[in-house]
Structure formats: C-alpha cells, structure tokens
Amino acid sequence: MNIADLDTPSVVVDLDVLERNVRHMAERAGETGVRLRPHAKTHKIPEVARLQLAAGARGISLAKTGEAEVFAAAGFDDVFLAYPVVGAEKARRLLALSDRVRLAVGTDGVEGASSLGGVFHPAGRRLDVLLKVDCGYHRVGVSPESAVEVARRIADLPGISVRGVFTHAGHAYLATTREEVDAIARQEGEILAATAQVLRGAGLPVEEVSVGSTPTARGAMAVEGVTECRPGNYVYHDASQVSLGTCGIGDCAMTVLATVVSVPATDRAVLDCGSKTLSSDALRPRPSGHGWILGRKSRIDKLTEEHGVVRVEAGESFRVGEKVRILPNHACVVSNLHDRIVVARGDRVEGEWAVAARGKVR
Amino acid sequence: MNIADLDTPSVVVDLDVLERNVRHMAERAGETGVRLRPHAKTHKIPEVARLQLAAGARGISLAKTGEAEVFAAAGFDDVFLAYPVVGAEKARRLLALSDRVRLAVGTDGVEGASSLGGVFHPAGRRLDVLLKVDCGYHRVGVSPESAVEVARRIADLPGISVRGVFTHAGHAYLATTREEVDAIARQEGEILAATAQVLRGAGLPVEEVSVGSTPTARGAMAVEGVTECRPGNYVYHDASQVSLGTCGIGDCAMTVLATVVSVPATDRAVLDCGSKTLSSDALRPRPSGHGWILGRKSRIDKLTEEHGVVRVEAGESFRVGEKVRILPNHACVVSNLHDRIVVARGDRVEGEWAVAARGKVR
Numbered sequence: 001m002n003i004a005d006l007d008t009p010s011v012v013v014d015l016d017v018l019e020r021n022v023r024h025m026a027e028r029a030g031e032t033g034v035r036l037r038p039h040a041k042t043h044k045i046p047e048v049a050r051l052q053l054a055a056g057a058r059g060i061s062l063a064k065t066g067e068a069e070v071f072a073a074a075g076f077d078d079v080f081l082a083y084p085v086v087g088a089e090k091a092r093r094l095l096a097l098s099d100r101v102r103l104a105v106g107t108d109g110v111e112g113a114s115s116l117g118g119v120f121h122p123a124g125r126r127l128d129v130l131l132k133v134d135c136g137y138h139r140v141g142v143s144p145e146s147a148v149e150v151a152r153r154i155a156d157l158p159g160i161s162v163r164g165v166f167t168h169a170g171h172a173y174l175a176t177t178r179e180e181v182d183a184i185a186r187q188e189g190e191i192l193a194a195t196a197q198v199l200r201g202a203g204l205p206v207e208e209v210s211v212g213s214t215p216t217a218r219g220a221m222a223v224e225g226v227t228e229c230r231p232g233n234y235v236y237h238d239a240s241q242v243s244l245g246t247c248g249i250g251d252c253a254m255t256v257l258a259t260v261v262s263v264p265a266t267d268r269a270v271l272d273c274g275s276k277t278l279s280s281d282a283l284r285p286r287p288s289g290h291g292w293i294l295g296r297k298s299r300i301d302k303l304t305e306e307h308g309v310v311r312v313e314a315g316e317s318f319r320v321g322e323k324v325r326i327l328p329n330h331a332c333v334v335s336n337l338h339d340r341i342v343v344a345r346g347d348r349v350e351g352e353w354a355v356a357a358r359g360k361v362r
Numbered sequence: 363m364n365i366a367d368l369d370t371p372s373v374v375v376d377l378d379v380l381e382r383n384v385r386h387m388a389e390r391a392g393e394t395g396v397r398l399r400p401h402a403k404t405h406k407i408p409e410v411a412r413l414q415l416a417a418g419a420r421g422i423s424l425a426k427t428g429e430a431e432v433f434a435a436a437g438f439d440d441v442f443l444a445y446p447v448v449g450a451e452k453a454r455r456l457l458a459l460s461d462r463v464r465l466a467v468g469t470d471g472v473e474g475a476s477s478l479g480g481v482f483h484p485a486g487r488r489l490d491v492l493l494k495v496d497c498g499y500h501r502v503g504v505s506p507e508s509a510v511e512v513a514r515r516i517a518d519l520p521g522i523s524v525r526g527v528f529t530h531a532g533h534a535y536l537a538t539t540r541e542e543v544d545a546i547a548r549q550e551g552e553i554l555a556a557t558a559q560v561l562r563g564a565g566l567p568v569e570e571v572s573v574g575s576t577p578t579a580r581g582a583m584a585v586e587g588v589t590e591c592r593p594g595n596y597v598y599h600d601a602s603q604v605s606l607g608t609c610g611i612g613d614c615a616m617t618v619l620a621t622v623v624s625v626p627a628t629d630r631a632v633l634d635c636g637s638k639t640l641s642s643d644a645l646r647p648r649p650s651g652h653g654w655i656l657g658r659k660s661r662i663d664k665l666t667e668e669h670g671v672v673r674v675e676a677g678e679s680f681r682v683g684e685k686v687r688i689l690p691n692h693a694c695v696v697s698n699l700h701d702r703i704v705v706a707r708g709d710r711v712e713g714e715w716a717v718a719a720r721g722k723v724r
Contacts, residue, residue: 007449007451007452007724008449008724009723009724010724041667041668063667063668064668083623083668084623084624084632085623086621086622086623086634086682086683087369087370087621087683089369090369108624108626109624109625109626109682111681111682111683112623112624112682112683115682115683134626138626138627138630139626139632139664139666139669139671140623140624140626140632140669141624141626142626170666259448259449260448261445261446261447261448261474261502262446262470262471262474262502262503263471264470264471264496264500264501264502264503264504265500268500270446270501270502272448272723273723275641275643275695276695276698276721276723277723279637279641279642280641280642280643280644280695281637281642282642302501304501304532305403305425305694305695305698306403306425306426306445306723307501307502309501319473320448320471320473320474320477321448321449321473321474321477332667333637333638333642333667336638336667336699337698337699337721337723338721338723339721359638359699359700359701361371361634361635361638361639361668361699361700362369362370362371362372
C-alpha cells in the first residue's frame with residue numbers, strides 16, 4: 001500500500017529515517033564512551049526501543065510507573081524512571097517491578113524518596129534512586145549547592161540507595177541560536193559532573209552521571225565525567241528540532257497525513273487534523289503556527305479539536321480531497337494521542353505499531 | 363473509596379454536577395421548543411450520552427466517522443456528524459453506518475458532498491447532509507450570501523439529500539464580556555434562521571436549522587426559526603467556561619486529582635499532571651496559565667509533558683505528597699487524553715467509565 005492511500009489523519013513514521021536517527025545517536029554516544037539510555041516517552045513503542053537497544057543503548061528511560069509496567073511486560077529489564085516518583089501507591093507498583101527489572105527512579109527530595117523507601121524497607125528491599133540536580137531549567141531538582149546535604153539525607157533513608165545524579169536541560173528548547181543551545185549543553189554536563197565530584201568528595205557513592213535531551217545530547221555527552229545520556233525526541237525529530245538547528249527536515253521521521261476537507265476562502269484551507277491529532281503544543285523556540293505542510297510555504301495557523309486551519313500563502317492553493325503531509329511541532333505529544341502509528345519506508349506502507357504505553361500517566 | 367485515596371493523576375467527574383448540567387440544558391431547550399442534539403465529542407462516553415437522551419435530547423452530534431462507529435455500536439441510532447466529512451474511504455464507512463443509524467453529515471461544498479454521494483448513489487442510497495453556514499467564526503462554512511447557490515448544487519448531487527443548515531459560533535470563545543457572548547449568540551441564530559428562510563424561498567428543503575455551543579446555546583436557541591442546538595462542553599464545563607461567564611466553578615463537573623511531587627523552591631511546586639493529562643490548550647478567552655488549583659490562588663504557570671509547574675503565591679505553600687484538585691482549561695481535550703475517567707458523588711468514588719470514543723480521529 002502507498003502512503004497516499006491511507007485514510008486520514010494518520011501518523012506515519014518513516015523507518016529508514018528512524019533507523020538512521022537511532023544509529024547516529026548511538027554512534028555519537030559510542031564516540032564519547034557515554035552509555036545511552038534513550039527516553040522512550042517520545043515513542044512509547046517497544047518495537048522502537050528494541051531498535052535503540054540493538055544499536056547499543058544500555059537501557060531505557062521513562063517518566064511514569066505505568067509506562068515502566070508496559071515496557072517491563074514487553075521484556076525490557078533495565079529502566080530508569082527519570083521522574084520524581086512520590087507516594088506509597090506507586091512504591092508498591094515499583095516494588096513489584098523491581099522483581100523483574102533493574103530499576104531506578106528519580107528524586108529531588110527527602111520526602112519523596114522516603115515515601116518510596118517506606119514501602120521497600122519493610123519488604124527487605126532497596127530501591128536505587130538518582131538525585132535530580134537543577135542545571136538551570138528550574139523545573140524540578142535540587143540546586144548544585146544543596147546537593148550534598150540532600151543526597152546525604154536520602155542516602156541515610158532505609159530502603160533507598162543512591163545510584164547517582166541526573167539532570168535535564170529543558171531550557172535548551174528556548175534557546176534561539178545553535179551556539180546558545182551548545183553553551184547550555186556544556187553547562188548541563190559540567191554542572192552535573194562537578195556536582196558528582198563534590199558528592200564523591202563527601203563520601204557519597206555516584207555511579208551514574210546522567211544528562212540528556214535531544215538538542216543538548218552531543219554537547220553534554222562530550223563533557224568529562226558524564227556516564228549516561230537520555231535523549232528521547234531524536235528518534236522522530238520534529239519542526240521544533242528543525243527550528244532549534246538540531247536537524248534538518250529530512251531527519252524528521254514522523255509526519256501526519258491529512259486531507260483538505262474545506263476551502264472556504266482563497267486564503268483559507270482546513271485540514272482534518274486538529275489538536276486531537278497534532279496536539280496544541282507550540283513550535284519551539286518561538287511559537288509560530290501548528291505544523292508545517294511539507295512542500296508548501298502555507299502553515300497551519302489555527303487549531304481546534306478536529307480542524308487545522310491553514311493560512312494559504314499567495315501563489316499556493318489547496319483543493320478539497322487533496323492529501324498533504326504535516327511535520328508536527330512536537331512529536332512526543334503526537335505519539336501520546338494515537339493508539340497506533342503507521343510505519344513506512346518512503347511511500348511504501350510496511351505496517352502498524354501499537355503505541356503500547358500511550359496514556360499511561362499514572 | 364474516597365477521592366483522596368485515588369492514585370494520581372486521575373480525571374474525576376462529579377455525577378451530581380454532571381446530572382444537574384444535563385438537566386439544566388435540557389430545560390433551557392424545552393423552554394424554547396428547540397430539540398437538543400448534544401455534541402458528544404466533549405465526553406466520548408456512551409453512559410453520559412444516555413443521560414443526555416434520558417433528559418430529552420433527540421440524538422447526538424459527533425465530529426468523526428470513527429466516533430459515530432463507537433456510538434452506533436453502543437446502540438445510539440440518531441447521529442449527526444457536525445463535520446465536513448470528505449472522501450470515498452469514509453463514505454463507505456458512513457454507508458455501513460446508515461444501515462442502522464439515522465445519519466446526517468455536515469458539508470460546506472460540492473466537492474466534499476460529491477465524494478460521499480459517489481458512494482451512496484451506486485448503492486441505491488441517499489445520505490442526508492446539513493450545509494454548514496459561516497456565522498462569523500471563519501473556520502469552515504459557506505457565507506450566507508453564497509448559501510443558495512451551493513445548497514442548490516449539493517441538492518442536485520446524486521446520492522445526497524439536503525436536510526438542513528447548521529453553524530457554530532466558535533468566536534464566542536474569544537469574547538471578553540458576557541454581553542459580547544450574548545450578541546454573538548443572537549447573531550448565530552439570526553444569521554442561520556435567515557439563511558434557512560432564503561433557501562426555503564429558493565425552493566430548497568430545510569428541515570433542520572441547527573446552532574450551538576455551550577456559551578451561545580441559551581441565546582441562539584431563543585431565536586425564532588432555530589430547530590436544533592448542539593452544545594457539548596456543558597456536561598462538564600471548565601475554567602474557560604467560568605472565565606467566559608457561562609457558569610460558576612460549582613457548575614464544573616470535571617477535575618483532575620494530582621499529587622505535589624516536588625517543591626524545589628518556596629515560590630515553585632510541581633504537580634504530576636502535565637500536558638499529557640491536562641492538554642496544552644490555553645485558557646479562554648485570554649490565556650492565563652494551565653489550570654486552576656481549587657481552593658488556592660496559586661496557578662499552574664508552565665506545563666511540560668508530565669510536570670505541572672505551579673507559581674506559588676505569597677502566603678500559600680505546597681508539600682510533597684499532598685493531593686490537589688485542578689480545574690482544567692478545556693474539558694473536551696482532557697477527555698480525549700484518558701482511557702478512563704473516575705465518576706464520583708462529592709468525595710465518594712462510584713466507579714469508572716471508559717472514554718469509549720477516545721482517539722477516534724478518523
């Protein structure tokens with residue numbers, strides 16, 4: 001079957017591009033001697049994670065306990081939940097997971113870690129945690145200055161072992177030049193490696209020094225002392241990665257096939273893909289529409305739940321029934337909206353993959 | 363079970379509020395003699411649509427063919443797809459649906475309607491369509507001035523019958539005062555009723571004159587000549603409806619229960635609900651954060667996939683492990699992110715409902 005014959009909207013992933021992206025990131029990690037632990041939240045698909053492991057990744061990262069349950073059931077045996085998991089309900093599920101998976105979770109405070117240790121300790125078990133360090137994103141994480149004190153208190157908790165430190169330079173997604181992204185990447189690696197050294201100096205064990213995001217992976221992996229990298233988006237890339245200078249359009253594996261369902265005015269066309277297909281996530285680093293139409297200058301200007309409203313540029317036209325391909329702003333959240341994706345090579349459809357961990361937010 | 367004992371994040375719908383919202387809208391329709399055909403895209407749950415029918419609704423509205431298939435399988439027998447459905451693939455599915463459902467679909471042009479008639483006519487069948495008229499939203503729809511010409515050409519198509527006209531005043535969501543919303547509602551009804559009269563004068567059949575949105579329903583139903591109304595969001599309401607003056611916070615049936623997972627600074631707390639739980643949809647009519655925390659002044663200021671970052675107002679504090687309830691910006695897209703919702707009465711959990719038509723975007 002040809003892609004053009006698919007019903008719409010359909011999320012299509014080009015396997016040639018996907019495999020190349022997987023290989024390139026593995027090569028970059030190999031060159032620096034850093035272990036790759038890709039964040040599987042981007043795709044949520046065991047088939048994709050298997051390609052990543054086959055290319056040399058050591059394990060996978062995920063955010064939610066429910067995602068880890070899906071991947072554990074699919075046979076993955078080394079999972080890091082890069083998220084400050086909190087509470088006894090989730091601790092009980094993590095205890096069950098730790099029977100069959102080499103497991104670690106993130107933490108950035110004593111209360112959260114204690115709520116997990118309080119379940120592992122009575123069961124005669126210990127849970128590995130990595131301390132989240134804030135390298136400038138200011139979302140979660142302890143400041144580098146307070147890392148020793150917090151790490152020491154966490155290491156003293158019954159049922160908890162500190163395996164290392166981790167960080168995420170999400171602020172790179174707001175950098176407006178490639179140089180700025182690279183500077184943030186160096187800081188990310190340097191701040192975390194330096195924090196790890198301070199912790200070791202204070203007698204705390206730090207096996208893992210884990211950085212990572214798709215735009216900063218290359219720069220952060222090059223820093224001495226970094227042991228692990230957790231990029232996610234690179235398997236697919238998207239319009240935001242192109243805007244950030246991380247890749248070119250030809251490196252984007254995910255597109256959305258859509259149909260023009262209305263041309264109510266010469267300067268307006270409407271596609272059958274809205275926020276329930278593309279998400280409402282803005283283009284980064286600077287918001288500008290809701291998706292690029294491949295081969296056209298016209299962009300999706302407004303998005304409602306099932307309508308993508310295109311502002312038609314002068315000299316272009318769209319006709320009702322025509323199919324177009326959209327490069328979405330943010331591939332990770334597109335995956336999360338769809339139960340299945342179509343896989344293809346070029347124009348040839350090869351099959352479908354279930355987005356097995358879609359919607360597992362708990 | 364008490365709501366406070368649920369794992370998080372969980373989407374919770376209060377049945378007392380839901381039932382009251384369903385009853386109030388049915389009473390408003392009853393007072394004006396207008397038939398109610400609620401848009402089930404808000405909830406996508408057969409159990410909710412059954413409450414709407416039991417309160418007097420005549421049938422349901424949906425957007426996508428896949429949603430209609432789910433509701434037809436659940437026994438619903440009168441469906442209007444308020445969407446410009448286009449193409450032979452979907453026409454074949456509509457033909458199968460029309461065996462067991464009183465079906466109509468929207469159209470705003472000859473090409474789209476022709477692509478459906480081209481499947482119905484050879485099968486010896488006719489598909490009812492309603493012509494979408496643009497009452498000022500400028501998304502899809504023909505202008506009132508061109509309605510006669512387009513309706514005549516559609517009525518001449520083999521396999522197609524024109525059942526009526528419909529519109530949607532989505533621009534009401536950008537109105538900044540209740541008076542402005544009410545003026546748009548009156549225009550919505552008046553433009554559509556006048557267009558229907560012009561079509562009838564030209565010899566075209568117009569059985570249905572269908573308006574509707576939650577903020578404009580009351581005003582548009584009051585207009586002479588309107589026969590049907592299709593509000594959707596009113597079953598749940600949300601922070602945007604409160605901001606628009608459609609309802610009070612006590613009229614909102616849907617909340618999201620979340621846990622504080624990090625308090626990295628005195629002015630920042632992080633919840634375990636991000637865009638994969640709350641969606642990235644902005645508050646309307648004016649963007650302002652990503653959800654209200656019930657009982658607090660502090661708002662969710664930033665949202666990433668699994669993190670809701672709260673800017674903590676002076677005098678307030680959050681502690682790790684604490685559970686809070688969020689009033690989301692846009693209830694419809696929250697439904698679409700979750701496989702199941704929890705139903706409760708006050709603090710008492712009554713069970714769970716599957717969001718049966720979630721993700722049916724084709």
